[in-house]
Amino acid sequence: MRFIEAIRSALGAIMTNTLRSLLTMLGIVIGVAAVIAMVAIGAGARNLVDSQIRSLGANLAIVTPGNVTQGGARLGAGAASSLTDDDAQAMRREVDGVVAAAPFVQGLTQVVSGGSNWATRIYGIDLDWFDAREWDVASGRGFDAEEIRRGDIVVILGETVARNLFGEEDPIDRTVRVRNVPFRVIGVMAPKGQSAFGQDQDDVIFVPLDAGRRRVIGRNYARDGSVGSIFVKFANEEDIEPGIALMTDLLRQRHRITGDQENDFSIRNLTEIANTATASANTLSLLLAAVAAVSLLVGGIGIMNIMLVSVTERTREIGLRLAVGARPRDILSQFLIEATTLSTIGGMIGVGLGVGAAYFVASLAGWPSLVSMNAVLVAVGFSAMVGIFFGFYPAQRAARLDPIEALRRD
Amino acid sequence: MALIETRGLRRVYNLDAGRVVALDHVDLDVENGDFLAVMGPSGSGKSTFMNLVGCLDRPTSGHYSLGGTTVERLDANGLAHLRNREIGFVFQQFNLLPRLDALANVELPMIYAGIDRKHRRERAIHALERVGLTDRARHRPMQLSGGQQQRVAIARALVNNPSLLLADEPTGALDSKTAEEILGLFQELNREGTTVVLVTHDADVGRHAGRLVRFKDGRVTEDSRQTPVLVPLAEAAE
Ligand SMILES: Nc1ncnc2c1ncn2[C@@H]1O[C@H](COP(=O)(O)OP(=O)(O)OP(=O)(O)O)[C@@H](O)[C@H]1O
Ligand SMILES: [Mg+2]
Numbered sequence: 349m350r351f352i353e354a355i356r357s358a359l360g361a362i363m364t365n366t367l368r369s370l371l372t373m374l375g376i377v378i379g380v381a382a383v384i385a386m387v388a389i390g391a392g393a394r395n396l397v398d399s400q401i402r403s404l405g406a407n408l409a410i411v412t413p414g415n416v417t418q419g420g421a422r423l424g425a426g427a428a429s430s431l432t433d434d435d436a437q438a439m440r441r442e443v444d445g446v447v448a449a450a451p452f453v454q455g456l457t458q459v460v461s462g463g464s465n466w467a468t469r470i471y472g473i474d475l476d477w478f479d480a481r482e483w484d485v486a487s488g489r490g491f492d493a494e495e496i497r498r499g500d501i502v503v504i505l506g507e508t509v510a511r512n513l514f515g516e517e518d519p520i521d522r523t524v525r526v527r528n529v530p531f532r533v534i535g536v537m538a539p540k541g542q543s544a545f546g547q548d549q550d551d552v553i554f555v556p557l558d559a560g561r562r563r564v565i566g567r568n569y570a571r572d573g574s575v576g577s578i579f580v581k582f583a584n585e586e587d588i589e590p591g592i593a594l595m596t597d598l599l600r601q602r603h604r605i606t607g608d609q610e611n612d613f614s615i616r617n618l619t620e621i622a623n624t625a626t627a628s629a630n631t632l633s634l635l636l637a638a639v640a641a642v643s644l645l646v647g648g649i650g651i652m653n654i655m656l657v658s659v660t661e662r663t664r665e666i667g668l669r670l671a672v673g674a675r676p677r678d679i680l681s682q683f684l685i686e687a688t689t690l691s692t693i694g695g696m697i698g699v700g701l702g703v704g705a706a707y708f709v710a711s712l713a714g715w716p717s718l719v720s721m722n723a724v725l726v727a728v729g730f731s732a733m734v735g736i737f738f739g740f741y742p743a744q745r746a747a748r749l750d751p752i753e754a755l756r757r758d
Numbered sequence: 759m760a761l762i763e764t765r766g767l768r769r770v771y772n773l774d775a776g777r778v779v780a781l782d783h784v785d786l787d788v789e790n791g792d793f794l795a796v797m798g799p800s801g802s803g804k805s806t807f808m809n810l811v812g813c814l815d816r817p818t819s820g821h822y823s824l825g826g827t828t829v830e831r832l833d834a835n836g837l838a839h840l841r842n843r844e845i846g847f848v849f850q851q852f853n854l855l856p857r858l859d860a861l862a863n864v865e866l867p868m869i870y871a872g873i874d875r876k877h878r879r880e881r882a883i884h885a886l887e888r889v890g891l892t893d894r895a896r897h898r899p900m901q902l903s904g905g906q907q908q909r910v911a912i913a914r915a916l917v918n919n920p921s922l923l924l925a926d927e928p929t930g931a932l933d934s935k936t937a938e939e940i941l942g943l944f945q946e947l948n949r950e951g952t953t954v955v956l957v958t959h960d961a962d963v964g965r966h967a968g969r970l971v972r973f974k975d976g977r978v979t980e981d982s983r984q985t986p987v988l989v990p991l992a993e994a995a996e
Contacts, residue, residue, distance in 0.1 A: 353869070364857045668853045671814060672867040672914065673842020675835045751814045755853065 351685075358686040361658075362693070372654040373694030376734065379643025380695045380727045384702025384719065386636045389709050391718035394629035405482045407585050408618045409592055411435075411578040411599070430612040432573045433474075433557070435602060439580060440476070443594045445587025450476035451557065451575035455565035459553060460525040461513040468509050469552045470526065472560020480579040488520045488535030491556055499558025503531035506552035507539040524553075529563045531555060580615075588617050644730055647694065648738035655687050655742035666746050667754025680747035687739020688732055695731025699724050759826060760787035761921060761953050762811060767820035769806050769976075780806040782976035783820070788955065790921070793948045793986065795967035796957045803976040804957045805926055811955065812845055812924045813837045825921055842870050846915025846952075848925035852907040854899040860886060860910045861895040867918045885913035889943060905936035912943060916952065923947060926957045934962075941966045942989030 362369045413430040436451040453472040458465060471477075474496050478484060485504060495502055503524060510519050519533045540549040555564065557575070580595065582588050592615050599613055600606075659666070666679055674682075703719050710716065769781040781803045788794055796804050809815040810822060813829055814837075822829045825844060832840065841847075846867075854863045864882040873881070886892050889909040899907050908928060915923055925944070929937035945966060948954045958964055965987045972980035 353875070360857065664853065665855055668855065669866070669870075670838070671812075671841060671847050671853075673838050673870040673918075675838040675870070677835075678838075678870060752809050755814075755849070 354681060354685045355689055357682070358689040361686055362690055368654065369690060372650055373647075373690060373697065375647030375650045376644060376691050376694030376731050377647075377698040377701065379640055379647050380698025380731060381701035381705065382643065383636060383640035384699055384723055384727055385705035385709070386639075387633065387723045388702070388706035388719045390629060390632055390636065391720065392706070392710050392713070392715045394626060395718060396715045404618055405480055405579070405581060406619065407582040407588060408480065409580045409582070409588060409595075409615055410618060411439075411580060411595065411613055411615050413577070413613055430603060431575050431578055433575060434573060435599060436474075436476075436575065436578045438598060438602060439578070439595055442598060443580075443591050445582045445584065445591050446580055447583050448476040448479040448579070448581040450474060450480040450579040450581075451577075452477060452579070453557065453560050453565050453576040455560075457526055457564060459509060459513065461519075461522065464513045466509055466512045468506070470560060470564055471552060471554050472557040472565065473554050474557045476581075477554070477579070480581040483540065484538055485535035486538040487518075488533070490535060491554075496556045496558075499556050499562060501529055501531045501559050501563065502534045502556065504535040504537060504554040505533055506537050506554075507550040508548055509551060509553055510536045526553075526555075527564055531559075585619060588619060592617060640727075640730075644734050647691070647731075648734040651687055651691055651735060652738040652742060654690075655683060655739055656745070658686075659683065659742050659746045662746075663749065663754045663757040666749050667751050667757070670749070670751035671755060676747040679749075680743045683743035683746045684736060684739050687743065688735035691735030691739075692728060692732045695728045698731070699727055702727075761790045761792075761825055762786065762788035762955075763821070763823045764811075765821040767807075767810060767822055768818050769803075769810060769815070770818040779976050781810070781817075784976075784978055786971065786978060786981070788953060790953055791948070791951060792969055793945070793954045793967045794956065794969045794971060795964040796955060796971050796973065797959070797961070797964050798973035798979075800959075802973040804973050806976070807973065808924055808926050808955070808957055811922075812847060813840045838870075842867060843918055844921050846912075846918070846920040846923045848908070848911050848915050848923065848928045850927040850930040852899070852904075852911045852931075854907055854910055854914075856899050859896050859898050860891065860902070860913075863899070863910055864914045864917055866914060871918055881917055882913070885917040886910070888916070888947075889913045903936075904932050905939060908932065908936075908940055909943070912940070912947075916947060921953060923952050923954045925954070927959070928956065929958070929960070929963055937963065938989055942991070945986070945989055946991070 411431060431451065433451055436449040440446055440449040451474060455470055456467065457470045458467055460466075473491075475491065475493060478490055484490075486507070488504070490504065491502070494500075503526070505513070505519055505524075513519065513524065514522065519536060522533050523530045524533060525531070537550065537552075537554070542548060580591070582591050595615055596611070600611060603612055605611060669679060669682075703724075706719050764784050764786045767781060767784040767786075768779070771778040771780055784807065796807065798804055806815070810817055811824075813824070813832075817830060824840060827840065829837070829840065855866070858866075861879070861882050864885050865878045868878045868881060883892065883895065886895055889912050891906060891909050891913065894902060894906060894910075899910070902910065923944070928944075929940055932940065941963065944954050944956065954967075956963070956967060964970055965984070966989065967984070968986045969983050970980065971978055
């Protein structure tokens with residue numbers, strides 16, 4: 349009997365008992381649907397976290413003042429910062445692989461334009477910042493070297509701030525007041541979206557480092573030339589680890605820290621944090637695979653059970669088929685194909701439901717749904733294998749029936 | 759050479775309750791074109807004999823050849839092949855597959871003969887024509903009368919052009935008028951050259967055969983030629 353015909357006849361047998369067949373498939377359907385959905389949702393979430401962490405910029409390390417103890421960073425604790433412009437310049441100069449070292453200060457402030465008024469985050473930055481963060485202005489221009497050197501009172505607005513203060517109007521060359529200091533708007537940043545922690549990254553304004561230090565957030569940076577933190581960007585991912593070691597030595601030397609004295613700064617590898625997040629997402633995927641295996645196993649046992657029932661119910665049919673010339677192996681393949689068709693249809697329904705669920709969740713959460721073709725193929729392939737594996741014993745029982753006894757059974 | 763040749767054919771069942779000799783040294787030749795009625799009391803071994811002749815069962819000892827093939831030497835696949843090509847079965851309970859229509863039921867033996875769909879269809883329709891059931895091709899067994907179901911079963915039995923038609927109590931579940939029609943059909947097929955072996959309790963049925971073999975306690979006790987009662991052609995064709 350040719351394969352297509354065998355499948356057609358299997359479909360006929362499955363359809364005579366539609367409800368029972370559907371119930372039998374349910375285990376596989378649910379298992380596959382859960383896996384497809386969870387893998388897709390997991391991939392979507394991972395992708396989001398990943399891209400957001402990486403949206404800080406690739407191959408980035410951050411140097412912060414104070415010591416990080418056991419995961420808790422004492423950022424902006426109010427004490428005078430131990431880091432300075434000169435530290436940044438020294439790193440840029442002396443550490444191999446560093447392409448940008450961007451010192452910055454930050455704070456919260458009100459921005460006023462005419463009648464509008466907006467609370468936002470302010471960064472005082474230097475020329476390296478936009479390189480380090482791989483972020484560009486969308487309209488107007490960035491700071492030039494002179495503006496940075498002199499600490500001019502010019503400002504670049506984040507997209508959210510521009511929209512809230514000026515609406516549809518062009519903010520370029522308009523004036524905004526920050527702490528009563530009139531800043532001239534020279535540019536608006538390209539939108540960057542939400543951060544991994546749900547923050548609006550476009551709710552921000554940038555001013556030259558010195559302008560920020562002196563005019564806006566000066567209190568915390570009493571010591572001349574001190575900065576909040578320093579972003580350090582490396583040319584390649586491989587440069588980061590040795591670079592961090594060099595930077596540590598350099599800063600200890602510059603800060604005159606000797607022997608077993610603690611560092612008064614800490615350096616974190618942001619690329620590594622992203623990698624760690626990806627790795628834990630991978631662990632989650634493995635867990636999902638285990639759940640999938642268990643549900644497919646349960647589904648398979650359900651199929652085996654119903655196939656055994658089916659063989660018993662159709663003993664007479666088997667006897668008749670043998671009498672008209674079916675060989676044992678014809679009977680074997682008939683029931684094997686039936687079990688496999690059952691489980692494969694279950695798998696395909698499961699894929700359908702899973703993809704649906706993934707898109708639904710993705711649209712709710714607002715991230716791209718990543719249904720991988722691989723996961724779909726693996727799921728359908730696995731369901732088929734479950735059918736073959738768990739259908740084999742019942743099929744073999746059918747094939748071993750004695751024709752006379754089978755015909756006599758009712 | 760006879761179509762069926764049995765020599766010392768023996769079938770013994772070993773049960774916990776003891777040994778049952780169902781068939782004991784049967785020597786029988788059935789010629790091509792014979793219409794043989796097998797009769798005898800219940801438990802005399804008729805069905806056992808039919809199962810052996812039909813290659814559904816294997817003898818405990820003795821020799822059986824069908825159309826020159828030594829059957830006891832064949833494996834399961836060889837037996838299946840013989841059943842498929844050389845033998846057509848008709849059962850008392852029809853044994854049609856309930857979920858298939860008449861046409862699909864008739865096609866079944868051809869599936870295992872590896873015949874493609876188109877030719878199967880053609881030949882099944884032709885076989886249904888021969889038993890006078892073309893208009894019921896799309897009906898399922900449940901939608902047919904007993905006589906019609908048995909006609910479908912006969913169509914299925916002859917669709918692979920077997921040399922031998924085996925029928926164990928084919929009229930046992932039918933009323934006498936319908937039984938008569940079925941017997942007429944067998945006589946017609948027999949006239950066209952098919953060898954028919956028919957098991958029955960019923961002497962009236964047995965009279966339709968040209969040769970009568972009587973079993974008792976697993977042995978042949980009578981083997982005689984007779985003039986068959988012929989069913990009028992019109993009735994058979996009806
Ligand atoms: N599968 C079996 N296991 C054990 N004994 C069997 C089996 N089949 C038949 N027999 C025995 O073999 C003997 C012959 O049985 P068989 O079925 O051939 O009789 P029969 O002539 O067809 O009877 P009936 O007219 O009632 O159908 C009986 O004694 C029966 O009990
Ligand atoms: Mg019997």
